[in-house]
Amino acid sequence: MKRQTALRIHSRQLTSAIAAIAAAATLALLPAGAMAQERPADLTQLPPVPTDYTPEKTAWGDYDLSATWQIEYINNIKIVFERPEAYGNRVYVTDEEFARRLEFAQRQDGNFGEGEGVSAPGTEGLTAWVRDSDFGHRTSMLVSPANGRLPPLTPKGEELYKAGRSGWVPGQHYDWVTDFDSWDRCISRGFPASMFPFRYNNGIRIFQSPGYVVLALEMLGTRVIPIGDMPHWPGNVEGWMGNSRGRWEGKTLVVETTNIKSGDSVSQDAYARSSSPLNMATQAVPPFNTIPMSTQAKMVERITRTGENSIVYEVTYSDPEVYTQPWTARLEWARDDDYEFxxxxxxxxxxxxxDYITASRAERANVAAGTKEADAVDDRARFAEVFDFDPALGPRPPRPQQ
Incomplete structure (x- = not known):
């Protein structure tokens, strides 16, 4: 799917031939000030979010965040959610790893060369973003714990996770809607899962009015966030995206969300089921979409405009009944007013x-009647392992066998 971006530097001039230039040569030609934020000498250190940029203000005095933003680049360059173990505690890639990432971006942009129709002149803009953004040098979205890996689940959380049911669990049959997760049923991607890049539909539009900020997501949902000192909902009132309240801390919009739909993926009661806080359609998250959510789940987001065309988005999620400690992810949103929803x-x-339910019942009936042999291989087994791979690490290992 073609995406055009206001951020692209080479625009209609970069062709597939230029995209084949060696990444090392491209790096050598960069001006000294090309990087949006200087990387620390210690690649294990995450600098504070920069606040030297001052956005314009709205007519009522709030900092202006309104624009079309996208996180498509994060998905396309394959900077994954959990940090690959090969990176250790490094927040940033080395120069050699970055050269491989940049070369991969150039190959991706090469798919948007001169031609007709869907191959009309232009680029995706991926190379320019990787080269010029701080996030283009990152090893993962997750930044805390320090190893960039999710903390262990609690014993209760682990038990419910492993017993959960969804359309992605190997060996599972389908008899009712409670055998599917909320994303299977097109209800919700989960929360905060809805704020992370998926395989597609990665646009975010921000609208503002006095007392409110609205985040319109390209896939499944719009968040209307009141700004100011307002109480949260009563504890017995929940929503798929929870109850959000925003406030300004300097130039940063801080959003605290509670009352997220609690439950698990085990219950046969559809009303007692919840979304997983992480969705396997984000690269390198745990499989199956069956992580439970308790009534103590809470997330705190920090949205900071760091330039005309960039926002740093940071979210800390905590649920002491499910995770042994909170975790934090930090992403970069790219402004793209040409991005089409x-x-x-x-x-x-x-x-x-x-159809899934009907087919599953028919399959079992045929096997029981002896008119069909049971399938020797469940093709959902491939989802049991994380198969996304960061090209900055070098050649891709063999994919899991289906």
């Missing part, structure tokens, strides 16, 4: 859910 044509109770 595509309809996410999905609805609850869609035909696919009914």
């Amino acid at each position: 595509f309809e996410y044509a999905c609805h609850e109770g869609n035909k696919a859910v009914r």
